[in-house]
Amino acid sequence: MKKNIKDLRDIIAHKQVYIWGAMIVGQGTCRALERYNIKITAFLDSSKSLHGKTALGYPILSAQKAIKEYSVYEQIIIISSGHYDLEIEKTCVDAGLIKDTHYVMSYDLNDIDPSIDISGACNLKCISCPHGNMNNHPPIGFMSSDVYQLILNKLLKELPFLGSIQLYTWGEPLLNKDLPEIIRITKEAKVLTAISSNLNVRDGYKEVVEAKLDWFKISASGYGKSYEITHTGGKWTRFLNNLHRLAELRKRYHPEMQVILNYHLYKHNCGDDYIKMKNLCEELDFIFRPSPAYLYPLDNVWNYIDNKDLSKNAQKTMDLLLMGLDKGIEKALMLKENRCPEERCLPITWDKKVRFCGVYYKPFITNNFLSTPLEEILQTRITSNFCKQCKEKGLHQFTGVYLAEKIISMGEQRSAS
Numbered sequence: 001m002k003k004n005i006k007d008l009r010d011i012i013a014h015k016q017v018y019i020w021g022a023m024i025v026g027q028g029t030c031r032a033l034e035r036y037n038i039k040i041t042a043f044l045d046s047s048k049s050l051h052g053k054t055a056l057g058y059p060i061l062s063a064q065k066a067i068k069e070y071s072v073y074e075q076i077i078i079i080s081s082g083h084y085d086l087e088i089e090k091t092c093v094d095a096g097l098i099k100d101t102h103y104v105m106s107y108d109l110n111d112i113d114p115s116i117d118i119s120g121a122c123n124l125k126c127i128s129c130p131h132g133n134m135n136n137h138p139p140i141g142f143m144s145s146d147v148y149q150l151i152l153n154k155l156l157k158e159l160p161f162l163g164s165i166q167l168y169t170w171g172e173p174l175l176n177k178d179l180p181e182i183i184r185i186t187k188e189a190k191v192l193t194a195i196s197s198n199l200n201v202r203d204g205y206k207e208v209v210e211a212k213l214d215w216f217k218i219s220a221s222g223y224g225k226s227y228e229i230t231h232t233g234g235k236w237t238r239f240l241n242n243l244h245r246l247a248e249l250r251k252r253y254h255p256e257m258q259v260i261l262n263y264h265l266y267k268h269n270c271g272d273d274y275i276k277m278k279n280l281c282e283e284l285d286f287i288f289r290p291s292p293a294y295l296y297p298l299d300n301v302w303n304y305i306d307n308k309d310l311s312k313n314a315q316k317t318m319d320l321l322l323m324g325l326d327k328g329i330e331k332a333l334m335l336k337e338n339r340c341p342e343e344r345c346l347p348i349t350w351d352k353k354v355r356f357c358g359v360y361y362k363p364f365i366t367n368n369f370l371s372t373p374l375e376e377i378l379q380t381r382i383t384s385n386f387c388k389q390c391k392e393k394g395l396h397q398f399t400g401v402y403l404a405e406k407i408i409s410m411g412e413q414r415s416a417s
Contacts, residue, residue, distance in 0.1 A: 130170055268320060294328060
């Protein structure tokens, strides 16, 4: 059940507040709470690699240890982990905790995480991405900081607990010259700012770090020569130089900025490449987040199910996947009755359109977010034939089954099929 600020204050009372989930959803929850002058004690997380680190200035503690030492009289947990919310809730329930008394679900405060594709262009043509494996692209352009301000104002009005905005979906945000000003606007509103970059853009890093970006995610899929296979058009030497450059800029101008390297695992980049990238991240103090790659966007997977022809690049991607496309579709279909995690998404394009969700490229709900009430957008989506068919095919669970796969153990490749 949806909660307002009064509901939350009544539940918290005088207890210490912990947020379970130290990544972007949890950090967004933290920012929303800070807007209402609610301070947290710490983040909790199950990932041992995060223990002892900080996020937004708060310590990250072991969730397992915290749940064992939990005091129903002194503490309240806000579960904010996106894909793993239900799994975490089960852990709390098994420990004897009661919902809305001992813990709160963040999606009862805010169940929408907007992404604004401030850049409608990308400098790479990755074969697993629509810029590299699809034709008939939407118009290319960039969102101005003035238009962004209008969109942010509307979001804050319609989503009182808005926590974070991802300034990307399919485009490369560093191509937008207004990015530093957009970051400053978002920071002034006390909303978490996040970008994802392929780190092959030549300039703009210093300005972004100086603007005090909260969350810098890097996309990579190999080390050395293997990097350029699936980050198609990218140059390894430029990427490597920019990694070191970003580390130095963070150290000099904004040490609190969190840098996460998402390492997309394929058949060609496991083993030694995996170990080298992991070690490099440790050297640079970046968070290393490996996960199995999958075919994007889901427009391609839907076409595959319907026996429609895919582009050569989409087919090439399929051949490189650790878990084959057929297996991924089969596993997703088995989970078709589960709640759709993509319902949290609100992907707004540079020219103010709204896509159905963040895993699709072409279908749009509305051509103008500013002139369409959010409630109308969400209602149109949930009652649409498009979403109904997607769920019937189990595609709303597709990315999740890949994220759940444990492919790498001690740097060794093993099959996921």
